[in-house]
Amino acid sequence: MWRLMRRGTALLGFVLCVVFACVGPAAAQSDDGTKADQDRADQDHNTAGDSDGTAQTTLEGTIRLGFDRYIAGVEITVTDQAGAEIGRTATGAEGRWLIAVPDAGTYLVTLDEETLPDDLGLREGQETTVETTVFAGMARAVVFAVGETPKTTPFGERFAQRAFTGLKLGMIIAMSAVGLSLIYGTTGLVNFAHGELVTFGAVIAWYFNTSWGGLNLVVAAALGLIVCGALGAGLESGLFRPLRRRRLGVFQLVVITIGLSLLGRQAIQLFFGAEPRPYVDYQVQDRWDFGPWAVTPREVATVATIAVVLAVIAITLQLSRFGKATRAVADNTDLARVAGIDVNRVVLIVWTIGAMLAGLGGIFVGLDADIDPYLGFQLLLLIFAGVELGGLGTAYGAVVGSVLIGFATEISTLWISPELKFVVPLAVLILVLLLRPQGLFGIRERVG
Numbered sequence: 001m002w003r004l005m006r007r008g009t010a011l012l013g014f015v016l017c018v019v020f021a022c023v024g025p026a027a028a029q030s031d032d033g034t035k036a037d038q039d040r041a042d043q044d045h046n047t048a049g050d051s052d053g054t055a056q057t058t059l060e061g062t063i064r065l066g067f068d069r070y071i072a073g074v075e076i077t078v079t080d081q082a083g084a085e086i087g088r089t090a091t092g093a094e095g096r097w098l099i100a101v102p103d104a105g106t107y108l109v110t111l112d113e114e115t116l117p118d119d120l121g122l123r124e125g126q127e128t129t130v131e132t133t134v135f136a137g138m139a140r141a142v143v144f145a146v147g148e149t150p151k152t153t154p155f156g157e158r159f160a161q162r163a164f165t166g167l168k169l170g171m172i173i174a175m176s177a178v179g180l181s182l183i184y185g186t187t188g189l190v191n192f193a194h195g196e197l198v199t200f201g202a203v204i205a206w207y208f209n210t211s212w213g214g215l216n217l218v219v220a221a222a223l224g225l226i227v228c229g230a231l232g233a234g235l236e237s238g239l240f241r242p243l244r245r246r247r248l249g250v251f252q253l254v255v256i257t258i259g260l261s262l263l264g265r266q267a268i269q270l271f272f273g274a275e276p277r278p279y280v281d282y283q284v285q286d287r288w289d290f291g292p293w294a295v296t297p298r299e300v301a302t303v304a305t306i307a308v309v310l311a312v313i314a315i316t317l318q319l320s321r322f323g324k325a326t327r328a329v330a331d332n333t334d335l336a337r338v339a340g341i342d343v344n345r346v347v348l349i350v351w352t353i354g355a356m357l358a359g360l361g362g363i364f365v366g367l368d369a370d371i372d373p374y375l376g377f378q379l380l381l382l383i384f385a386g387v388e389l390g391g392l393g394t395a396y397g398a399v400v401g402s403v404l405i406g407f408a409t410e411i412s413t414l415w416i417s418p419e420l421k422f423v424v425p426l427a428v429l430i431l432v433l434l435l436r437p438q439g440l441f442g443i444r445e446r447v448g
Contacts, residue, residue, distance in 0.1 A: 057134055059109055060098040061142045063091050065120060070095035071146065075112040080105070090115070104136040111144045123147045133275050155414075160292035162410045168299055168368075170386075170406025171306040176361035176379065177386045177398040178313060179354030185330035185393040186350050188250055189240070192257040194358055194383065196264035198376030201228045201359020202366040203272050209279050217281040221363050225356045232355025235260075236348050261377070269373035276370030302364050309360070310399060313353075317395060326350060330393065382409065385425035389432050391439030401440060 059078055063071040071091060078086040078099045086107065087099035101107060110129045113122060122128065123145045134140035180194045204227050208220030215223070243253060285296040317323035328336040329346050337343050358376075365375055382405055390401025405425050412424045432439060 056100055056139075057102070057104060057136055058098055058100050058139045059107060059132065059134060059142055060096070060139055061144065062095045063097070063111075063144055063146060064095040065146055071116065071120065073115060075115045077110045077112070079108045079110070081108065098139075101134060104134060104138075106131060106133045109142045116146065120146050157292040158414060159411070161294065162414060163407065164293050164295060164299075166407035166410030167403065168303050168406070169382075169410055170403035171303055171310070172361050172364045173379065173382045173386050173406050174310060174399040174402035175306050175364065176358045177383045177390075177402045178310070178395050179357035180383060181387050181390075181393055181395050181398040182326070182350050183354045184387075185395070186326060186333075186347050187240070187244075189253050189257070190392075192254065192380075193260040193264055194354075195376035195378075195380035196261050196268070197228065197232070197355050197358035198362035198365070198379055199268055199371075199373060200231065200264065200362070200376075201225065201356075202362035202371045202375055203268055204228065204359070205363045206272075206277060206279060206366065206371050209281065210277075214280075217279050221360070224363065225359050228359030229352040229356045232351040232353075233348055235355075236351035240351075241344065241347075265373055265377060272371075272373060274373065276372040278370045279366060282367060298367055302367065306364065309357075313357075313395065322346070322349065381422065381429075382406070382425050385429040385432075387439075388429055389439055391441040394439070394441045397439055397441030 061076075063074050065071065070093065072093050072095060074091045074095075074097075075088065076091070076097045076099065077088045078101065080086060086101055089097050089099055091097045108129055108131055111122070113128050116122075126145050130142055130144070132140055132142050176194070176198050179197075180191060183189060183191055183194075201224055205217070205220045205224035208215050208223050209217050213220070239256075240253065243256070282298045285298055287294045287296050288300070317326060325336070325341050325346050326349075328339070328341055329343055333343055336346075361379075362371075362376055365379060369375070383402070386402030386405040387398045388401070389404060390397025390399065405428060408428065409421050409424050413421050416423075
């Protein structure tokens, strides 16, 4: 009992040391950027000043299409949360607007879509009203992404664009789902804290990229993955292995992962803050046109990198000694132990790799959307849907199922509101559990 308490204390100390080491003053943040149609100069926390030198609190932005078409005459209104109007303005010749607010707080910024040119509108998934928080004496950039209206874009081009977006989302889900599936396959544990590992990877990379070192995002991501791997190894060796030795059942372990999920989410929110924050690098990029597709270099690099990583994982599982040992442990743990395989070592490596894959998935999500404490929690439904569709415990099934989930989620926005697109993976999850509980690549098992 005392040994278990010492290990638990050591694990908690390790996690707190990692978090405290990465906490520092927030660096200047760039805008929301998918964002190839927003100005690099519109960054969060730029200081504005009054004529008397006093720092002014403002909301601002630039409305434009691409890098060469600035939209003038677009009306912007700022209200407080009670609905009282704070200010109203229109974009100038260079598409810029700025409204001063009386104090720090949360405000609602509304774009009058009727004042946009007839051939332009907000992009799919964009809202005319954005809720944003600004600090005292700071300028907060608000992003409205505009593009050609659906009426002027052929359905085939919109389908092709959503298909690419779905492929990218599916591969990001697959990156995180493989780790969850490997952990389940070797330990039988459904880790509900896996979403927080995703968030942790994005947050740690953000700290390396901004307030702690100001490193290039590629270097920051590499260091963040090392920290994620260490956290995964610490969770296995310091918490779950001792609990398994005490013969706790799977149900008790699952409850513990739920508690870890809640604890991790609140700890990240405590130290990172609740306000969404972007990475510094690769936010504003021009789009490449490939036939019906308009993609940024960042999106191409994301898909290519994930494809390479998944290919390496597949080759490792099929051909390496570790891969064969992992498959043996997943098939029959007791038989693998009798055959001379160090099961504890295999599980430790699987936890390390799983945490690193989850962290890498979080970094890629953070490139497309600002990072917040609920990033991984919001992705968790998609991860579970992908794993269950492919077959729980099968790495290849997790990849296929995740890609299908991502594709279906994004394609559905052609017919339903983007706000409802996450209903699609939930419906798929329910149907799979009803019609084929073992998933596409799972094996039917007799229970009882």
